[in-house]
Amino acid sequence: MTNKLTWHGHATLGLETGRYKLVIDPFFEGNPAATISSKDVAADFLLVSHGHGDHVGDAIAIAKRTGATIISNHEIAGWFAEKGVEKTHGQHLGGGHKHPFGYLKLTLALHGSGLPDGSYGGNPCGFLLTTNDGKKFYFAQDTGLFGDMKLIGEEGLDLAVVPIGDNYTMGPDDALRAVKMLEPKIVVPIHYNTWPLLAQDANAWKERVEKETKTKVMLLKPGESLSV
Ligand code: NI
Numbered sequence: 251m252t253n254k255l256t257w258h259g260h261a262t263l264g265l266e267t268g269r270y271k272l273v274i275d276p277f278f279e280g281n282p283a284a285t286i287s288s289k290d291v292a293a294d295f296l297l298v299s300h301g302h303g304d305h306v307g308d309a310i311a312i313a314k315r316t317g318a319t320i321i322s323n324h325e326i327a328g329w330f331a332e333k334g335v336e337k338t339h340g341q342h343l344g345g346g347h348k349h350p351f352g353y354l355k356l357t358l359a360l361h362g363s364g365l366p367d368g369s370y371g372g373n374p375c376g377f378l379l380t381t382n383d384g385k386k387f388y389f390a391q392d393t394g395l396f397g398d399m400k401l402i403g404e405e406g407l408d409l410a411v412v413p414i415g416d417n418y419t420m421g422p423d424d425a426l427r428a429v430k431m432l433e434p435k436i437v438v439p440i441h442y443n444t445w446p447l448l449a450q451d452a453n454a455w456k457e458r459v460e461k462e463t464k465t466k467v468m469l470l471k472p473g474e475s476l477s478v
């Protein structure tokens with residue numbers, strides 16, 4: 251079984267695992283880095299890390315068109331159900347569930363989670379996925395640095411996805427400290443260069459990470475994929 255990770259710019263990621271297509275934080279319309287329209291997105295599951303507009307994105311439209319199940323925290327899952335999304339699955343921080351595509355645990359994230367219409371969005375999260383072929387992927391999504399990343403790293407990560415954009419999330423310095431705690435085989439930086447406020451030199455970050463850790467940094471251009 252192969253797993254294919256695609257970065258669509260910002261915090262939007264596609265993951266094909268086995269015969270399932272997942273999209274994490276499906277923000278296409280209004281995402282200046284996205285290379286495809288939300289209308290062309292295929293999905294079986296949509297994972298939404300928190301309530302902010304650049305993460306909820308086009309989840310409702312994609313779910314209604316494709317019949318995909320939206321997985322998020324309990325409050326956000328309920329909000330999507332109220333908006334007419336048929337299939338939702340709510341979890342909470344620290345809780346895992348065996349989905350058809352693998353075992354998904356919601357992890358801590360230090361961030362906000364207010365929904366676009368002002369509704370309460372519960373607590374933001376990251377995702378720790380154990381695929382059906384036993385790979386471990388951690389998607390930090392929007393978060394500041396926290397020491398419990400050490401605990402996530404103890405699971406033995408094949409891949410970690412971390413933000414480096416600064417201002418709203420970890421910047422390059424804290425993202426390097428995160429890699430030191432997570433110790434993934436591969437790290438992919440996200441949540442940068444979407445807008446001028448999030449401008450970062452990813453090549454410089456890659457050089458620092460690869461000098462100071464054993465982790466390989468994979469820089470994707472929006473629309474590019476990686477087999478893991
Ligand atoms: Ni956010």
Ligand code: MN
Nearest residue numbers: 261302304392
């Ligand atoms: Mn964000």
